[in-house]
Amino acid sequence: MAHSDYLPRHVDAELAAALRSSPIVLLDGPRAAGKTTSARRLAASTVMLPRDLSALHTDPERYLRSLPTPVLIDEWQLAGTSLLWTLKALVDEDPAPGRFLLTGSVEPASYGPTYPLTGRSARLVMRPMTVAELDGRGAEPTFLDGILSGTQPVPTAGRVSTFELGWLTRPGFPATRDLPDSRYFLDAYSSAVSERAGEEGRDSARLMRAMRVLAALSGQALPDQRIWDAADINKATWRQYDDLLLRAHLSAPLPAFESNRLKRLTGYPKRFLSDTALALALADLRIDDLRTDQGVAGPFLESFVMQQLRPQVDRAGGSLAHLRTAGGDREVDAVVEVGTRLYGVEVKLAARPNPRDARHLDWFREVWGPRFGAGFVIHTGGDTYPLGDGLWAVPLDVLAGAAGVDSTLARRGAPGGEP
Structure with a gap:
């Protein structure tokens, strides 16, 4: 063949x-x-x-x-x-x-x-395809591969980003690559998943409703009761549906980071579906909705970043979690743990984040000291630049591998390699 x-x-x-x-x-x-x-x-x-x-x-x-x-x-x-x-x-x-x-x-x-x-x-x-995979770069080293091998971002000035919000509506399913409108596929896909509930003796219409609620709550860390109340189902039914969606690899919650060093952390997972385009379709959101309302776009941008990160973390043998204190005064969108090293990730729907946008990463660095590898504020602009000690602003298209990793990372000690 x-x-x-x-x-x-x-x-x-x-x-x-x-x-x-x-x-x-x-x-x-x-x-x-x-x-x-x-x-x-x-x-x-x-x-x-x-x-x-x-x-x-x-x-x-x-x-x-x-x-x-x-x-x-x-x-x-x-x-x-x-x-x-x-x-x-x-x-x-x-x-x-x-x-x-x-x-x-x-x-x-x-x-x-x-x-x-x-x-x-x-x-x-095998997770839904990333930007790098859809662009034929799946065999190349990922951004995280480069960081773990001892390289770090190369500062740039005036670089133009290739990212656009339309990337969020591009499904990670190979069959959709050449479709003029993928929403028909996504609608049929979600219907097929809901029918699985019927095959297991449950109500497919209620499962579809629960999936729509999960999609609408993308990026939120909240208790299960919020979901079953919003979906108008009971606790036992939600647990059955939650189990089914996890077994079908469509629900991809980000667990809460656990540490004896940090007290009063929330234990609620952050809710995501494994494919951002599918989540948008279930939430009945289109690209114009994202462009006109940053409050709507922000959680789905975070979902998209997690979709790019999951296979990178898998390949490194690491784990992915989120961190939020019980009072909400400290929050890190994603914590990547590989071996004994910790890496923090913040996601900003902005083209030029500043050091204030990295303040929670800076706090995380102070808490973990030698275990802290680096912190990254992932943004929608084009430039890479330092935001503090071990903290970097990194364009989303660089994290996603759209530009190729070799051109965006340099060995420590190489020209341009240190801030």
Whole structure:
């Protein structure tokens, strides 16, 4: 199969590495995110479900043994959790790496009393596409890759940003790339997700309502009750829907940062959907709404930045959280933790942020001292410049990799590398 038109993904290298070290690799992610396309490039044989379900059910062990490896089992969850026990038996018999690659878009509600692949599999997530991936730069080092390798932003003056608010309405689903109007796809997509509630014995109309509420509350850290009250559902129903949306990889809440050093932090997650364009469609917002009201645009700009950051943090083996004190006097939009290092991120819908916009990052730096790696105020302008000790104003298109990382980062000690 030719792959000349393949758009590299941030997870590709990690996926190949996982196959070299683990007998089973699970690639999860939202439906239509491109999992099958990426996985087939690495597979020697492919079991497509439901197409090959009868062959798989007749004699699963014999059938899977007969296929060249790696064997891709697409939408594996359609075979039921019994498939996992079959795979357990096969890899216990032969634990050679790279035997099976499983892709799925909705995890089963229950794996049974014991999850059978524990200690036998690696698990990765493919998220909706980023700007870099949509532009064919998914195989290049990301902004976070560069920072972690010891480089730092290069100050600029007079640089013109390539970012425009229309980027927020560009879905991260490969099938939408050439569509003249992606809203029809997004409406059908959200309807398909809500129908999943019906398949699990729940009310699809209520799930759609809950999804619209989640979209409208993008960027807010709030208790679950705000959501179930706004969606006119009860606590038990919301918990079922919340579980389903997490299993479908459409809800992507940012957990609250936890630390014994910092007291009185809020424990509420910050609410996001995994794809900003889908959130805008569910909230019934268009590009003109964003352009005319910064109060509306701000939370969705933050959602878009998190969409660019998630796969970068995944690739670095890190975690992503938000920080807000209980009184709201201190807040950091995102805290990236990689190993023992912490990086703060603030998002500003402004073309020229100033040191005051970095004041919470400066406080965060003082609290964490040697563990603090750097702080970044991500903005919509074009220039990169220092805002303080270890603090930088960084254009959103630079963070997103639209310009390529090599031209925007320099090694420490290189000309222009220190503020």
